[in-house]
Amino acid sequence: MRYYPIFVNLKNKDCLVVGAGEVGKRKSQSLLEAGAKSVLILDTSAAVSGLKSILDMGNVQFESREFKESDLDGKFLVMACTSNQQVNGWISQLCEDREILCNIADQPEKSSFIVPATFKRGDLTMAMSTAGKSPAMARRIRRELQEKFGDEYAQMLTLMGRIRPLLLELGMDTQDNTTVFRELVNSNLLQALGKHDLDAAREILEESLPQSLYVNIPELLDGLI
Incomplete structure (x- = not known):
């Protein structure tokens, strides 16, 4: 089925x-x-x-x-x-x-x-299903994913959730917003969060965000690193 x-x-x-x-x-x-x-x-x-x-x-x-x-x-x-x-x-x-x-x-x-078998990292929820054929296999896949996706993914989602409303308030074109979001998720920001590297995270944000949001960077990273 x-x-x-x-x-x-x-x-x-x-x-x-x-x-x-x-x-x-x-x-x-x-x-x-x-x-x-x-x-x-x-x-x-x-x-x-x-x-x-x-x-x-x-x-x-x-x-x-x-x-x-x-x-x-x-x-x-x-x-x-x-x-x-x-x-x-x-x-x-x-x-x-x-x-x-x-x-x-x-x-x-x-x-x-x-x-389904599920696990969470903050606001990230992953669900695995084998269509009822093998719950044991679904649990194995869950364990493997838990090892791959660490707490930095939860931190990244928290950060993106903070950035999104600030960026949208600027009234930029949809394509420009999309470009910023894609640059952030495809950058080394996730790795910086995982390594608790505040300087690297700040530098990446300055490279990707509009200059008017630079003042918000300390607040954006607060409690994440």
């Missing part, structure tokens, strides 16, 4: 996680970290270890009971992580009927989407 890669905005979205085992807890935490408006966690066990840290994140509610169809009301996204395949299949069918995004743990064929 082929999938369309996408990043989903969960702001103002209510989500449901059925099953609070290790997989369910991990998925609940990731939904909260992604900014979900609320997460309802259901599990038939009254005592679930390791759940307190997730509940402390806020915007999350745990209920010790079985899933019922009305739990889907108003939900944007559902994760079914129970050990009962019949329950998981039932949830999958209900979500399909209601056109609700649904992921069934370890059953991509019953899911409307799959969750």
Whole structure:
């Protein structure tokens, strides 16, 4: 099966996680970290270890009971992580009927989407998927990418995020802005950040930025090196 890669905005979205085992807890935490408006966690066990840290994140509610169809009301996204395949299949069918995004743990064929292996460096997020064929391979690729992409990539994105509004405020032509951005990302600025070389980073910025932004360079590099 082929999938369309996408990043989903969960702001103002209510989500449901059925099953609070290790997989369910991990998925609940990731939904909260992604900014979900609320997460309802259901599990038939009254005592679930390791759940307190997730509940402390806020915007999350745990209920010790079985899933019922009305739990889907108003939900944007559902994760079914129970050990009962019949329950998981039932949830999958209900979500399909209601056109609700649904992921069934370890059953991509019953899911409307799959969750890729991911890792982050600041605002940089990379996602790896093997279309459900080998999660272990996806994790290996993730480890290899983690070794290649260090913290300097997060610093570079922070810097570019600071530069962008200042450059756009100058009212230059779009092509001129594009030229500046491309010069920066194709320069040795990334390496300078990785080596914590303030002088080199400052010199590269002076070579690429309009002269009117030179005064902003100390602020642009503040806290990055």
